[in-house]
Amino acid sequence: MDSPPPRRRALFGYEPPPSASDGGPLSVTELAQRARRFLEGEFASVAVKGEITDVSRSQRGHIYFTLKDANSQIPAVLWEGAARSLDFQLQNGLEVVARGNLTLYAPRGRFQFICQKITPAGEGLLEAKFRALTAEYEAKGWFDESLKKPLPFLPRVIGIVTSPTGAAIHDILETLLRRHPRASVLLAPAKVQGVGASEDIARAIRLLDGRDDVEVLIVGRGGGSLEDLWAFNEPAVVEAIRRARTPVISAVGHEVDVTLADRVADVRALTPTRAGEVVVPELEALIDGVRILRDRLDREVTGLLRNASLTLDALGRSWALREPRRMVQRASERVKELRAALTRSLEGTHRRLEERLRRLDRIPSGRLLLARLVRARQEVAGLRREMDGAMRRNLEGARADLERLGPLLESLSPLAVLQRGYSITRTKDDGRILRSSNEAAPGDEIVTLLADGEIVSRVEES
């Protein structure tokens, strides 16, 4: 806020306060009374210009507030009586000219400005009315953000309420159609200035709002003075905007101009040109966007299907599914091997046993045993031969002995002489050899040995 440099002198003065009596120290009360008297005497009736702040209303209806400028502030009060006759609302930030007197409120040691009369500073009736209306609609909550309707993304028909001949319609259309060459616009012409303008604007708003095809409204005009723009502060317009079902874009004046229409509208465009920008998306970008979305869509679904197809193909190509016989074949080969091994192994066992048995085939031939029998037989026969021989030799030895002794005996026979005619006579009873005739008596039997035998005789005489 570009307020002028503070005029301190005007507010406080630089005159030093009257000095206390030169005697002893004053009591606080004494000092306060003396200060009050001084203030009330010095500032019995002054006008002060400042900004209102810290407004509060007591139960009795007094209004307490603070007057301030950039550097200083003074507490002030407007008694209930004066407050009742106020034709505008005291609200914070309001620049006012207050007329009244200054006093000291001893219990607090604070001085206070007692307002007798207060008027808005430097503004006319319109400003005050604007403030009053602003306050009123604010109190009603019509400006609340929560009430703001969103703008349609792509309105079928854009309703415009403005003067068909003003700069605004030109600016709006230019921007709008540049962005969206196929936009559909319905202009409801209205007086935007002067007597009956607000009603005209309100009527046009209601007219467009009543149509099904209009999806957004632009209400506005070009810049101007407060008076020029005043129709947009009128309750008729504010209420028409507020009550419209269709979202409303306000585009009134220039950036610095704020009307109630701006505040109540769903979207405030700083200028009519801006309104042309916010009301529609760029058609080309839109088409591109839609096409890109479609492309992405196609690409994605194609990709998904291709991936699925590839996965499925890969699975289909896996040997597990493609050559299932392999799993059976492996088993089949194993079974065949086992079959061969089975036969082989048993044949092996059989052959081994057969060989073992064949080695034992000597048994049935009995050769061994027969040979042994032959040997035994030979042995037996040999023994027999030996035995026979030995026996024969025994007998032969005996015979040889006998045959040797026979002739020997014979040769030694004392009877050999008998061959030559000698004989030997012996007694028969005792065999005694008779050497003398008297050895035998008649009657004795005698045996005469001759060469070839014996003769037995009886002795006749001797």
Next chain:
Amino acid sequence: MAKKVDLSFEEKLKKLEDIVESLENGELALEKAVDRYQKGVRLHAELQADLDRMEKRVRMLTEEGREVEFEGAADEDDDQ
């Protein structure tokens, strides 16, 4: 207000974007993805149709409530 039983262009666009995004996330089951795709195609067609259906018209309501071509902006069109 029941006039927009069919979704607005913006809603359809948003839906299409959601569909594309969900497809791009790659977390959808294939059948669901195809369903979505179908929905997407339909939405795309509608959006396309919506855009196609649009036609530049600048009109003005007369005091009698008639619609007349608004000449005031006709010349602006040529510049574009």
Next chain:
Amino acid sequence: MAKKVDLSFEEKLKKLEDIVESLENGELALEKAVDRYQKGVRLHAELQADLDRMEKRVRMLTEEGREVEFEGAADEDDDQ
């Protein structure tokens, strides 16, 4: 063959993958392997059919969309 209608493509695919993996591991008993194989072949056929159906559907939808596009946005066609 249509017994598991409620299984999604992905679930079936997962099943098929599991089957193929188990078959390739070669650790299954032969009879079980043959059973699995049968299941696998059936699943593969089902999946193929599913995929074909979906592909056909997508193809039709793709055509559909493009036609609409041709109709309405003939000039856009060159960029594509």
Next chain:
Amino acid sequence: MAKKVDLSFEEKLKKLEDIVESLENGELALEKAVDRYQKGVRLHAELQADLDRMEKRVRMLTEEGREVEFEGAADEDDDQ
């Protein structure tokens, strides 16, 4: 011959292998060996029958699988 219906192919195969091994060890008494051999021959016949049955089944399934494949992915056929 169908007495051990509940044995799996592998179990039978294992049995047959054990039989062959025990026969190859040559430590079995001949009579036992012949009994084993008989058992082995029976097992072998069973295994063969099992294999044939499974092979037939697999062949049928393979045909089935191929048909489905050809049907659905006729254009893929050239790569294969």
Next chain:
Amino acid sequence: MAKKVDLSFEEKLKKLEDIVESLENGELALEKAVDRYQKGVRLHAELQADLDRMEKRVRMLTEEGREVEFEGAADEDDDQ
């Protein structure tokens, strides 16, 4: 001859081998040797008969096995 039904082939074979060995050692009394020989002959005959019987059995089993094989895997037959 069927007195020692409970002896296995191998046991009989062992016995026979012992007999042969003892006969070959020549340390047996002749009569004992003849007795042994008789025993040996009988054992040999039994063994031979056992072996023949078993061979016949194995041959039958083998035939049986082959038939099964021929039946089920007719195309495999060339490799055999």
Next chain:
Amino acid sequence: MAKKVDLSFEEKLKKLEDIVESLENGELALEKAVDRYQKGVRLHAELQADLDRMEKRVRMLTEEGREVEFEGAADEDDDQ
């Protein structure tokens, strides 16, 4: 003559050998020698008879064995 049935072939042979030896020694009284001889002759006869008996038995068994052999292992016969 049947008094020493319990003597084995070998014992009898030994006796015979003893007899032969004692006869060859020539130390026996002749009559004793003759007695021994007689004994020897008897032993010889017995041994002879034993041998005959055993041989006959072996030969019979051999025939028997051959027959069994011919029956069961006819082809083995050539090696013998």
Next chain:
Amino acid sequence: MAKKVDLSFEEKLKKLEDIVESLENGELALEKAVDRYQKGVRLHAELQADLDRMEKRVRMLTEEGREVEFEGAADEDDDQ
């Protein structure tokens, strides 16, 4: 005369030899010599008879054995 029946052949032979020796000495009285001689002749005759008897017996026994031999081992005879 039969008093010395219990004398063995050898004893008798000894006696005969003694007789011969005593006769050779020539110192014997005739009677004694004749007696001896006579005794010698008798002994000789006895011995002769004994020997004949024994020889006959042996011959008989030998024959006996041979016959047995011929009977039982007729074929073995050729090898001998």
